[in-house]
Amino acid sequence: MQEIHTSVSQQGFEDLRPAHGFAFARVSAGGATTADLAEHLGVTKQAAAQLVEELVRKGYVERRPHPHDARARLLGLTETGWAATRAADQAARAAVAPWREVLGEARFSELVADLTLLAPPGPIRPAW
Amino acid sequence: MQEIHTSVSQQGFEDLRPAHGFAFARVSAGGATTADLAEHLGVTKQAAAQLVEELVRKGYVERRPHPHDARARLLGLTETGWAATRAADQAARAAVAPWREVLGEARFSELVADLTLLAPPGPIRPAW
DNA sequence: TCCATTTAGACAAGCTACTTGTCTAGATAG
DNA sequence: CTATCTAGACAAGTAGCTTGTCTAAATGGA
Numbered sequence: 001m002q003e004i005h006t007s008v009s010q011q012g013f014e015d016l017r018p019a020h021g022f023a024f025a026r027v028s029a030g031g032a033t034t035a036d037l038a039e040h041l042g043v044t045k046q047a048a049a050q051l052v053e054e055l056v057r058k059g060y061v062e063r064r065p066h067p068h069d070a071r072a073r074l075l076g077l078t079e080t081g082w083a084a085t086r087a088a089d090q091a092a093r094a095a096v097a098p099w100r101e102v103l104g105e106a107r108f109s110e111l112v113a114d115l116t117l118l119a120p121p122g123p124i125r126p127a128w
Numbered sequence: 129m130q131e132i133h134t135s136v137s138q139q140g141f142e143d144l145r146p147a148h149g150f151a152f153a154r155v156s157a158g159g160a161t162t163a164d165l166a167e168h169l170g171v172t173k174q175a176a177a178q179l180v181e182e183l184v185r186k187g188y189v190e191r192r193p194h195p196h197d198a199r200a201r202l203l204g205l206t207e208t209g210w211a212a213t214r215a216a217d218q219a220a221r222a223a224v225a226p227w228r229e230v231l232g233e234a235r236f237s238e239l240v241a242d243l244t245l246l247a248p249p250g251p252i253r254p255a256w
Numbered sequence: 257t258c259c260a261t262t263t264a265g266a267c268a269a270g271c272t273a274c275t276t277g278t279c280t281a282g283a284t285a286g
Numbered sequence: 287c288t289a290t291c292t293a294g295a296c297a298a299g300t301a302g303c304t305t306g307t308c309t310a311a312a313t314g315g316a
Contacts, residue, residue, distance in 0.1 A: 198282060
């Protein structure tokens, strides 16, 4: 996790913090409002609004009018936002690559399968 | 993690938070000073001192004179501290028990072995 | 069609677990 | 015995959340 963040920072996205990645994941999926994001992250609407405000100010996220609801704004990634997402994906793959090597292909596949099976549902939260 | 915390709280240790467990782990190992604890947790000495102060006030930890260094204090668990540690150990075992069931004994053992192998060295830190 | 309720999001204030900076007393090295 | 280092206390500041409140728009039932 820290490793991914370091790599992304070094690629010029120094104003992003690890938690932002989970926001990007929801926004890039499309159709997200601030309230949706709050639920996905497991925080209050206010906290999500602050996070969105920050990402908009830094140029990663855009607020667009919602087609059916004049109160809500649809969130979307800017081109910069997509670039950061690609950098993070790549860093994440690089971070787990050594695991493949240490465990061997078969054990690694099992590990991924087992962890996928055990992954709890619900919002994304820090470990404590 | 959250599960362990909930269980420990319900057993009467409501004034403990998840991060405290990692402090207990270092203190129970023996020979810990506040500065040692800071290093183990990956925080500043001041943050560790605040945490220790809180745990002392709540009756989980004691400060004892250091045998060779009049500046330092040796930290130790009180009986209450040990009781909380036992409760947490038990809760942790209970939390992973379902994994055993889902994966089967063989796959579970492999999972534990693999994760132990991959566990990074260094201080204990939240996921982000 | 109206009214009561719910919902999206903004605004304000407060809290908590940290941080940086500074200080003193005691340990350690030359 | 002097210079430097270290354990930990004291003080102030900060980031990322929280609770509480408000407005405007959507929704649903009579």
